[in-house]
Amino acid sequence: MKRYRHLENVATLAYDREKCVGCGLCATVCPHRIFAVRDGKAEVLDREACMECGACALNCPTAAVTVTPGVGCAQYIIQTWLPGKRGTSCC
Amino acid sequence: MDDLPGYRIEHYVEAFVPSAAGRIPRLRTGPTALDRLGTCRARLGLDRNHYTVNPGLYAVGAPGPDSAVVVTANYKLTFDTVRFALAGRDVWLLVVDTRGINVWCAGGKGTFSAAGVSEQVNKTGLDRVVSHRRLILPQLGANGVRARDLREACGFEAVFGPVRAEDLPRYLDHGIDEAMREVTFTLRERAAVIPVELVLGWKPIVGAFAVAAILSLMGQGFSLAAIWSRWLVAAVGTLLGLFCGSVLFPLLLPRLPRTFSLGGAVLGLAGALALPLLFSHAAWPTLAGAGLWTVVLSSWLGLNFTGSTPYTSPSGVEREMRRAIPVLAACTLLAAILFVAGNFAGGTA
Known part of the structure; x- marks a missing residue:
């Protein structure tokens, strides 16, 4: 997947090393292999690959990893822009 | 075979196997003409939004109390991919009600969630069918399932398996590796x-x-x-x-x-x-x-x-x-x- 990249410096992924307990769930669930655990703490290896699916943040036991989750889908985003159509779907 | 008035056995069910929680339908692990036709229709977008199977517990092969439990969504394209990948295995397949949506999107929408999975665990009496307390979830469901919530809700431990159903046999034999954990977007x-x-x-x-x-x-x-x-x-x-x-x-x-x-x-x-x-x-x-x-x-x-x-x-x-x-x-x-x-x-x- 390394050859697929979209825009840089946009992802809402944030990581607080102080809060990390090193459980490694973020590294397990990330479909873009962004995290690795080294010396008992998670490390963000490749922040720009984040697609904001939210799996890491949902499973992080201490909220050390946070992200605003959502779907990166133009059709869906248009629907959220239109009044009265929130929560409609595209897939 | 097990006919009840007013019911019809789905074409993807080949038999029923006994268990401590009653009879469990056993799945065919190869495609029939109906499966192929349905796949074509779904791929063409003809009834993509209503292509579902009934949620619940199914058997693949001849599973027993120690057999693994694989969890998936009730979108039939997903369900088919998983059961065909499991051909020749003896496992349980727990199908969650995602309203016919694939695992990843259903995770985002909240139907493939700790609540959704535990609802099926409890409804099917899975704790009586198997002696262990482990569920193998698709990794792409992790955006909807918080593993610790699942344990609280039904007592089962969530283990995240491979991204792709095709990797399930290798995963069941050898465990996880990095290649199974990463999404792909091939030609x-x-x-x-x-x-x-x-x-x-x-x-x-x-x-x-x-x-x-x-x-x-x-x-x-x-x-x-x-x-x-x-x-x-x-x-x-x-x-x-x-x-x-x-x-x-x-x-x-x-x-x-x-x-x-x-x-x-x-x-x-x-x-x-x-x-x-x-x-x-x-x-x-x-x-x-x-x-x-x-x-x-x-x-x-x-x-x-x-x-x-x-x-x-x-x-x-x-x-x-x-x-x-x-x-x-x-x-x-x-x-x-x-x-x-x-x-x-x-x-x-």
Whole structure:
């Protein structure tokens, strides 16, 4: 997947090393292999690959990893822009 | 075999096996003609939103109390992929009610969740069927399932298995590896979404044909032949845009610029070059207008393809849309003006 990249410096992924307990769930669930655990703490290896699916943040036991989750889908985003159509779907 | 009045056994069930929680349907692990037909229909977008199986517990092979429990969604394309991948194995398959949505999207929507999984665990009496307390969840369901919530809700431990069902046999034998954990977007995976993009995209195309017909009323000469020859240029420009944005774009994605709308525009420009070759008699503003529309349409379809990829973030897509949409809107207007101006200048005789 390394050859697929979209825009840089946009992802809402944030990581607080102080809060990390090193459980490694973020590294397990990330479909873009962004995290690795080294010396008992998670490390963000490749922040720009984040697609904001939210799996890491949902499973992080201490909220050390946070992200605003959502779907990166133009059709869906248009629907959220239109009044009265929130929560409609595209897939 | 186990007929009950008013019930019909689903074609993907081949038998029933006894368990401590009653009889469990045993799945076929090879496709029948009905499965293949259903797959084609779903891939064409014909009944993509109602292609479901009943949620609950199924058996693959002859599983026992120690056998693994694999969890999946009740979208039949997903369900089929999983049961075919498990051919020759003895495992339990727990199907969650995701209203016919795949695991990843259902995770985002909240139906493939700790509550959704534990609902099926409790409903099916899984704790009586198996002696262990482990569920193998698809890794892409982790955006909906918080593992510790699942344990609290039903006492089962969530283990995240591979991203792809095809890797399940290797996973069951050897455990996880890095390759099983990463999403892919291969040529085959990109090609598989082309039919549904084309079929579900028919409305804007019909709209474009209609607008082109109205614009074609304006120009030198009001004969049916003159209107038709003007409309044909715009209609072919539309079809070229559709082909570039919905067929070429997915196939060539890894070689395109990372900005989707730009990649679509580049392909659209290449497609638009066919217009002067096909319509050598048309005035140049007409061709420029139709060609610009080809570029705009291809760019727009490229931007929409973000919804089919497994790597664009909502923040990234929204940023690109805020930049691209004003440009595309202005270009659409310019395309219409050029097209009509060219038709008044003549040359479409």
